[in-house]
Amino acid sequence: MTTSPPSADNSVAERPGPGGPEPQTLLLLGASGDLAERLLLPGLGRLVATGAQPGLALIGSGRADWDDERWRRHVAESFATVGADGPRETELVRATRYLRADVTADEDLRRLLAACQGQLVIYFALPPVITARAAAALARIGLPPGTRLMLEKPFGTDAESARSLNELLAGLVPEDQVHRIDHFLGKSTVVNILGLRFANRIFEPVLNAAHVACVDIVFDEALGLEGRAGYYDGAGTLVDMVQSHLLQVLALMAMDAPPSLHARELRGRKAQVLRATRVWDGDPVRWSRHARYTAGEVNGRRLPAYADEPGVDPARGTETLAEVVLAVDTWRWAGVPFRLRSGKALAGRRKEAVVTFRQPPRVPTGLSGHEQPDRLRIGFGPDQLGLDININGPGEPLELDQVQLVTHFGPGDLPPYGEVLRGALDGDPMLSVRGDTAEECWRIVEPVLEAWRAGAVPLQEYPAGSRGPADSLLAPAPGEGGLH
Ligand SMILES: NC(=O)C1=CN([C@@H]2O[C@H](COP(=O)(O)OP(=O)(O)OC[C@H]3O[C@@H](n4cnc5c(N)ncnc54)[C@H](OP(=O)(O)O)[C@@H]3O)[C@@H](O)[C@H]2O)C=CC1
Numbered sequence: 001m002t003t004s005p006p007s008a009d010n011s012v013a014e015r016p017g018p019g020g021p022e023p024q025t026l027l028l029l030g031a032s033g034d035l036a037e038r039l040l041l042p043g044l045g046r047l048v049a050t051g052a053q054p055g056l057a058l059i060g061s062g063r064a065d066w067d068d069e070r071w072r073r074h075v076a077e078s079f080a081t082v083g084a085d086g087p088r089e090t091e092l093v094r095a096t097r098y099l100r101a102d103v104t105a106d107e108d109l110r111r112l113l114a115a116c117q118g119q120l121v122i123y124f125a126l127p128p129v130i131t132a133r134a135a136a137a138l139a140r141i142g143l144p145p146g147t148r149l150m151l152e153k154p155f156g157t158d159a160e161s162a163r164s165l166n167e168l169l170a171g172l173v174p175e176d177q178v179h180r181i182d183h184f185l186g187k188s189t190v191v192n193i194l195g196l197r198f199a200n201r202i203f204e205p206v207l208n209a210a211h212v213a214c215v216d217i218v219f220d221e222a223l224g225l226e227g228r229a230g231y232y233d234g235a236g237t238l239v240d241m242v243q244s245h246l247l248q249v250l251a252l253m254a255m256d257a258p259p260s261l262h263a264r265e266l267r268g269r270k271a272q273v274l275r276a277t278r279v280w281d282g283d284p285v286r287w288s289r290h291a292r293y294t295a296g297e298v299n300g301r302r303l304p305a306y307a308d309e310p311g312v313d314p315a316r317g318t319e320t321l322a323e324v325v326l327a328v329d330t331w332r333w334a335g336v337p338f339r340l341r342s343g344k345a346l347a348g349r350r351k352e353a354v355v356t357f358r359q360p361p362r363v364p365t366g367l368s369g370h371e372q373p374d375r376l377r378i379g380f381g382p383d384q385l386g387l388d389i390n391i392n393g394p395g396e397p398l399e400l401d402q403v404q405l406v407t408h409f410g411p412g413d414l415p416p417y418g419e420v421l422r423g424a425l426d427g428d429p430m431l432s433v434r435g436d437t438a439e440e441c442w443r444i445v446e447p448v449l450e451a452w453r454a455g456a457v458p459l460q461e462y463p464a465g466s467r468g469p470a471d472s473l474l475a476p477a478p479g480e481g482g483l484h
């Protein structure tokens with residue numbers, strides 16, 4: 001397999017000229033969709049409220065037959081969900097326009113581009129297949145110089161389509177103007193992994209194979225399908241969560257220290273570690289699990305079986321829970337399993353990266369109660385840092401108990417979509433996924449997808465509201481607290 005060469009990553013945000021802020025237009029394709037309504041527009045509202053984007057205009061486009069008034073109401077309602085209703089946001093709402101268009105049609109796209117002023121940022125909040133077709137149409141008609149592109153995950157539908165899309169985009173704009181969005185990189189706690197690891201002396205020296213037994217990256221959700229069959233039934237959890245978000249977290253947990261947080265350095269380090277990542281033992285049949293939920297109750301809410309959800313084709317065998325064990329074949333991590341898991345309709349709602357340390361080399365005879373290993377926990381909801389350690393408990397001082405030291409990460413100024421929008425509007429790709437990395441992430445999961453498609457790994461079931469299938473690959477090892 002070949003991958004695109006890494007880019008020069010020479011991004012520098014453009015500065016406003018002496019006459020005031022340079023006008024900038026955010027052209028939102030897929031404006032009538034779920035992502036725009038629930039996440040993008042609220043993120044934009046919060047960003048605009050900070051005053052950081054004074055020259056910004058918004059144009060929304062979708063196939064829906066809306067007019068400007070309907071669109072303005074839609075934007076205002078989305079902004080209101082996050083309290084973004086101050087003068088700056090109101091001004092943006094007043095001036096925003098909606099243009100109905102089929103973004104795969106050259107003529108419609110020409111009309112959209114003609115309506116935009118100043119420096120252009122196009123957000124493709126579209127299904128991945130439509131994104132590829134819209135990019136092909138833009139390649140035919142051409143783009144104004146300096147245009148930046150923001151593309152949602154999943155980037156492509158497999159390694160081959162990601163490669164083709166990268167080639168197409170490379171013909172449109174330079175790589176540092178392509179912002180492949182992974183909103184986990186906009187979560188302040190995910191970015192905090194960098195500060196925790198590289199701005200402290202105490203963790204980094206022990207984050208390696210000599211001291212670490214395994215690393216778990218888990219994102220269990222109580223949410224079920226939530227009406228998203230049109231997208232989700234064709235994707236499944238491995239593509240929806242693991243191929244994108246969890247591999248980005250793995251990269252931040254496993255990479256070596258970059259000399260700076262400049263996009264070129266940070267993305268270079270992430271790419272290096274992902275290139276070294278593969279399925280454990282090269283055996284996706286042994287080291288992966290997939291399952292889907294049956295009917296049940298999650299936090300008092302009754303969910304139908306995934307297979308009975310409207311729009312789901314049960315014959316596809318789409319999973320709602322995925323687990324995979326990966327190896328990071330570097331000097332630092334050789335022999336340390338990275339166990340990734342995400343699932344929907346689960347009881348536990350466990351969202352964290354956990355480093356489990358090896359046992360001390362020798363515990364003095366006479367101390368007891370040290371069976372539990374030390375653990376470092378980075379929680380993504382609640383956003384907190386935890387350290388599980390063995391200390392003497394109440395009473396007998398030589399009998400140890402495990403305690404948890406917990407502190408909370410500070411909340412970021414902006415929600416994740418506000419952060420990633422800020423990056424692209426300012427022309428800084430630090431929080432965007434580089435083209436070669438997007439392909440690597442497909443390369444890592446493809447053996448698993450192939451094994452599942454071939455029926456080599458049975459699709460299991462778990463009741464909604466349970467903790468998932470019993471034979472989890474993250475099940476506790478003897479002497480460990482483990483997943484549950
Ligand atoms: N929803 C979410 O929570 C998340 C979504 N994403 C990603 O965001 C992207 C969009 O997802 P989502 O918003 O959920 O999907 P939706 O199906 O809700 O929205 C898709 C949008 O694309 C528009 N569209 C489709 N085909 C065309 C076309 N030919 N021309 C113009 N517009 C078109 C639709 O317009 P119309 O409805 O009028 O047909 C609609 O506005 C996907 O890549 C998804 O993976 C990523 C993270 C979270």
Ligand SMILES: O=C1O[C@H](COP(=O)(O)O)[C@@H](O)[C@H](O)[C@H]1O
Binds near residue numbers: 221
């Ligand atoms: O991208 C996605 O992420 C969400 C989980 O992220 P969160 O920040 O909303 O907690 C997931 O529910 C969804 O299926 C997936 O598409």
